[in-house]
Amino acid sequence: MLFNSFIFLFVFLPITYIVFWALRTAQHRYVWLALSGYVFYGYWDPRFCLLMAFSTLVSYCAGLSLLRVKDAGLRKLSLVIPITVDLLLLGFFKYAGFGLRSAETALGLVGIDLDLPVFDIVLPVGISFYTFHTITYIVDSYRGLIKPTRSIWEFSAYVSLFSQLVAGPIVRFRQIEQDLDNIEQADRRRWLGLGISFFVIGLVQKVLVADTLSGFVDPAFGDYASLSTVSVWLLMLTYSFQLYFDFCGYSAMAVGLGYMFGLRIPQNFNSPYKALDPSDFWRRWHISLSTAMRDYLYISFGGNKHGISTTYRNLMLTMLIGGLWHGANWTFIIWGFYHGCLLILYRHYRVLWDGLHRILRQVSMFILVMIGWVFFRSETLDIASSLLYRMFVLTQGEQLNNMAILLPILILAAFWSMVGRNPWEWNENREWRLGYGMVMSLAFGSCVAVIAGGRDSPFLYFQF
Numbered sequence: 001m002l003f004n005s006f007i008f009l010f011v012f013l014p015i016t017y018i019v020f021w022a023l024r025t026a027q028h029r030y031v032w033l034a035l036s037g038y039v040f041y042g043y044w045d046p047r048f049c050l051l052m053a054f055s056t057l058v059s060y061c062a063g064l065s066l067l068r069v070k071d072a073g074l075r076k077l078s079l080v081i082p083i084t085v086d087l088l089l090l091g092f093f094k095y096a097g098f099g100l101r102s103a104e105t106a107l108g109l110v111g112i113d114l115d116l117p118v119f120d121i122v123l124p125v126g127i128s129f130y131t132f133h134t135i136t137y138i139v140d141s142y143r144g145l146i147k148p149t150r151s152i153w154e155f156s157a158y159v160s161l162f163s164q165l166v167a168g169p170i171v172r173f174r175q176i177e178q179d180l181d182n183i184e185q186a187d188r189r190r191w192l193g194l195g196i197s198f199f200v201i202g203l204v205q206k207v208l209v210a211d212t213l214s215g216f217v218d219p220a221f222g223d224y225a226s227l228s229t230v231s232v233w234l235l236m237l238t239y240s241f242q243l244y245f246d247f248c249g250y251s252a253m254a255v256g257l258g259y260m261f262g263l264r265i266p267q268n269f270n271s272p273y274k275a276l277d278p279s280d281f282w283r284r285w286h287i288s289l290s291t292a293m294r295d296y297l298y299i300s301f302g303g304n305k306h307g308i309s310t311t312y313r314n315l316m317l318t319m320l321i322g323g324l325w326h327g328a329n330w331t332f333i334i335w336g337f338y339h340g341c342l343l344i345l346y347r348h349y350r351v352l353w354d355g356l357h358r359i360l361r362q363v364s365m366f367i368l369v370m371i372g373w374v375f376f377r378s379e380t381l382d383i384a385s386s387l388l389y390r391m392f393v394l395t396q397g398e399q400l401n402n403m404a405i406l407l408p409i410l411i412l413a414a415f416w417s418m419v420g421r422n423p424w425e426w427n428e429n430r431e432w433r434l435g436y437g438m439v440m441s442l443a444f445g446s447c448v449a450v451i452a453g454g455r456d457s458p459f460l461y462f463q464f
Contacts, residue, residue, distance in 0.1 A: 001043035002458060003253050004207050004451055012040065013257075016162075020261060026184035030153035033261070037160030041126070048124040055089060056159045058082045059134035063148030063155070066141045079142040083135055090131045093121055098328030126166030128325060132292060133159055137173045139296060146174045154180055163257035167250050167461040169268035169288035179263045186262030193432040195259030200440045200447075201423045202252030207447040209413060210246035211457045213238050216406050221377070224387060228397035232390040234410075235400065239377055240370045241413040243460060244273065247286070250459045252423040267424050273369070273417045276361040277353060278342040281369060293322050311347070316340040326376070331384055335375040342368060366418065 001008050016036045023029050042049045062082035069075050091099075104115075137158075141148045149155050158180060164171055179186070220227065220235045227235065251268035258265035268288050275281035282290040301314040316337070323336020346353060353361065371391070378384035390397070400406060 001040050002456060003250070003257075004203060004211075004447070004457060006451065007043075009448070009451075012036075017260060021188045024184070026181075027151070027153060029183050030151060030157045030180075033157035033162075034153055034160050037157070037162045037165055040162035041160065041165055044125050045122070048127075051089065051093075051124055051127070052130055052160060055086055055131065055134055056156055057152075058085050059138055059159075060152055060155045062138050063141050064150070066138075067148045067150070075142065079138060082138055086131050086134055090127060093123055093127055095324075095328045097121060102330075129168050129170060130159055130165060132170045132289075133173075136170070136292060136296065140172065140174055146177060149173075149180075161258075161263070163261070163263075164254040164265055167247070167254075167459050168286070169251055169254060169265060170292050171265055171288065172292070175266050176258075176263050183262060188262070191259035191262065191264075194427060195256045197427050197432075197436075197440060198256030198259060198423055199253050200256075200444050201426060202249040202254075202256060203447045204443050205245040205249030205252065205423075206459070207249075207450050207457075209409075209416075210242050210249060210460075211450070211454070212409060213242035213245070213413065214457070216400060216402070217242050220400055223398070224383065226398045227390060228399060229390050229393070229395045231397060231400050232387055232395075234406070236370050236373060236377075236387070236391070237410060238400075238406065240273075240366075240373055241410065241417060243373065243376075244269075244417055245413065246460045248422070250461065255423070269422060270424065271417065271422045273366050274362060274419075275365050275369075276358065277350075277365060278339065278346045278368075281365060282339075282343075289322070289325075293318050297321055308347075312344045315343050315347075319343065329379070330381055331375045331378050334381070334384075335372055338372045338375065342372075362418070 001012060003009075016032075020029060020032050020036075023032055038049050038052075041052060059082055062078050065078040066075060069078060137146070137148075137155075140146045158171075158173055158176070161171070217235065217239050220231070220238075224232070224235070248269040255265045255267070266288060268286060270284040270287065272281055272285035275284050298314055298318040301317055302310055303314060304311040319336040319340035320333060321336070323332045323334070323339070326332045326335070356364075371388075374387050374391070375384050378387065389395070
């Protein structure tokens with residue numbers, strides 16, 4: 001089920017909202033949130049619900065074990081075993097085919113012709129996100145950062161929370177633990193206006209901006225081999241804005257839905273195209289993922305405590321794993337390697353870079369990120385190589401279609417993402433008055449009109 005669909009906007013959300021606030025006890029609200037999450041998730045394929053339920057049960061039992069067991073060895077087993085189970089599930093569904101294909105190719109390079117079996121495995125939507133939720137819960141319980149819940153329904157509501165289930169943000173239990181514990185006393189009206197505002201702004205970003213840009217991106221990528229150098233640069237510029245507004249829009253809607261149900265979901269984007277350097281970019285882009293990689297990977301590897309060479313190694317390992325997390329493809333691994341290199345180079349030449357003018361740093365950083373998106377968007381290394389060749393070697397070719405329409409949209413997208421306010425800045429200290437309510441109503445109506453006249457448009461991060 002999509003946030004930007006009639007079934008969600010006019011059936012699922014109203015029913016879920018009305019019933020939730022009609023219920024009076026915390027237990028009943030946990031049960032309702034969990035059940036609604038499974039209905040939302042099962043709308044794609046009910047079979048996926050069994051996998052999420054199994055992962056939820058394993059992690060819940062691990063939490064109970066860590067709550068009761070005091071022996072250090074048994075606590076370690078309560079950490080390792082459930083995380084191994086979660087990673088094995090993720091590895092099978094997401095990486096088994098990639099691993100077999102890569103092994104077959106590697107063996108072929110050394111003269112061993114081996115025909116390995118090929119599995120046609122359907123990737124469950126959102127498995128990377130809810131696996132991150134369950135793993136962070138177990139690790140935080142082991143570290144004593146949270147007290148594991150005894151309520152299976154509270155934990156199920158957390159894992160299956162429909163607002164952030166399939167594409168984030170990656171919400172750690174401790175970030176909404178207080179709101180979940182106090183859900184019985186939640187005030188329906190306290191954050192309703194803020195929630196609606198976040199949701200509508202996110203819907204505008206997705207429906208009116210990202211989906212409009214996708215109408216230029218998708219056909220151009222289908223005919224990438226015929227494009228000129230200028231067209232490829234414009235294509236990657238368009239994709240950069242499409243990806244940002246698509247994912248930022250989803251995150252803003254998730255935050256808004258959380259507020260509507262009395263749950264404060266943390267910020268996931270903070271104007272990343274305003275970043276002045278690689279470190280700044282990762283403090284702004286997909287914040288829930290970058291902070292999770294920092295806390296559970298980079299720091300666990302040793303962080304920057306053991307010398308510069310070890311710090312560089314830890315940065316690179318973290319970014320490689322982050323790239324692989326996005327997808328079972330060498331293009332994602334190289335994308336992670338690319339950003340690892342940017343982070344390392346920035347640490348080495350920080351003084352020189354920081355001495356440049358602010359505007360030059362922002363524009364340069366945006367261009368570097370845009371180049372990295374080539375690997376992120378390309379399905380194969382051959383496509384990525386062809387695009388990069390055309391970007392940096394002057395090549396004749398076709399121009400993008402409808403340039404007179406595209407250029408004004410790009411200018412508006414650039415202004416909003418690189419100069420204007422993001423959803424969090426927009427809603428800071430926002431008071432609902434008649435004029436603002438009318439603007440939100442007009443924006444929502446415009447989105448509904450576009451949805452009615454178009455086709456289903458899944459969010460780009462659903463594939464991860």
